[in-house]
Amino acid sequence: NAGVMQNPRHLVRRRGQEARLRCSPMKGHSHVYWYRQLPEEGLKFMVYLQKENIIDESGMPKERFSAEFPKEGPSILRIQQVVRGDSAAYFCASCRDHFQETQYFGPGTRLLVL
Amino acid sequence: QKEVEQDPGPLSVPEGAIVSLNCTYSNSAFQYFMWYRQYSRKGPELLMYTYSSGNKEDGRFTAQVDKSSKYISLFIRDSQPSDSATYLCAMSVTGGSYIPTFGRGTSLIVHP
Numbered sequence: 153n154a155g156v157m158q159n160p161r162h163l164v165r166r167r168g169q170e171a172r173l174r175c176s177p178m179k180g181h182s183h184v185y186w187y188r189q190l191p192e193e194g195l196k197f198m199v200y201l202q203k204e205n206i207i208d209e210s211g212m213p214k215e216r217f218s219a220e221f222p223k224e225g226p227s228i229l230r231i232q233q234v235v236r237g238d239s240a241a242y243f244c245a246s247c248r249d250h251f252q253e254t255q256y257f258g259p260g261t262r263l264l265v266l
Numbered sequence: 267q268k269e270v271e272q273d274p275g276p277l278s279v280p281e282g283a284i285v286s287l288n289c290t291y292s293n294s295a296f297q298y299f300m301w302y303r304q305y306s307r308k309g310p311e312l313l314m315y316t317y318s319s320g321n322k323e324d325g326r327f328t329a330q331v332d333k334s335s336k337y338i339s340l341f342i343r344d345s346q347p348s349d350s351a352t353y354l355c356a357m358s359v360t361g362g363s364y365i366p367t368f369g370r371g372t373s374l375i376v377h378p
Binding site for chain 1: 272307310311315356
């Protein structure tokens with residue numbers, strides 16, 4: 153059973169470009185969470201999605217960031233007009249249901265904005 | 267004051283030592299408590315979770331929750347160099363989206 157997959161693993165963008173991060177949850181999991189991890193900081197929750205629905209986006213910046221989890225395909229975190237402060241590791245996690253003590257993380261995408 | 271406080275370390279111990287990792291929290295509504303291990307450049311891996319107060323043991327790992335003191339611990343017995351990693355505590359309230367709040371992690375180094 154494949155784990156949570158994220159791609160790309162590393163992404164370099166120049167300021168003003170768009171970044172698209174993809175997350176494929178574990179088989180049978182329909183709940184996806186996105187987190188951001190900055191150096192010297194813990195994981196910060198960004199958004200929680202189920203298939204075709206955003207359940208909780210209280211951690212998402214109000215501008216430039218969006219997320220989706222379509223009926224088919226991976227979940228996508230999109231960052232428009234990236235700035236240097238967006239440089240971080242972005243992790244997604246998935247679980248089978250909303251009782252998330254068994255939340256499985258992907259390997260992360262490391263975004264570097266030049 | 268942050269909701270979850272965790273000393274970043276690093277904590278350096280010799281192989282075979284008993285390791286104690288701790289977190290304090292301020293939100294008395296937290297009911298689920300988790301410990302994750304994160305190796306360098308990898309995603310967090312769930313080690314253990316507990317519900318409310320008490321102890322839970324799994325092999326060399328013991329998780330302890332003291333809700334009256336708002337304090338949780340992870341003990342590692344007979345520590346090994348392969349235990350060298352960052353350990354993140356996380357906790358969440360019941361109901362709602364169960365979104366966990368993470369500590370910033372403690373870096374552990376076990377040297378041979």
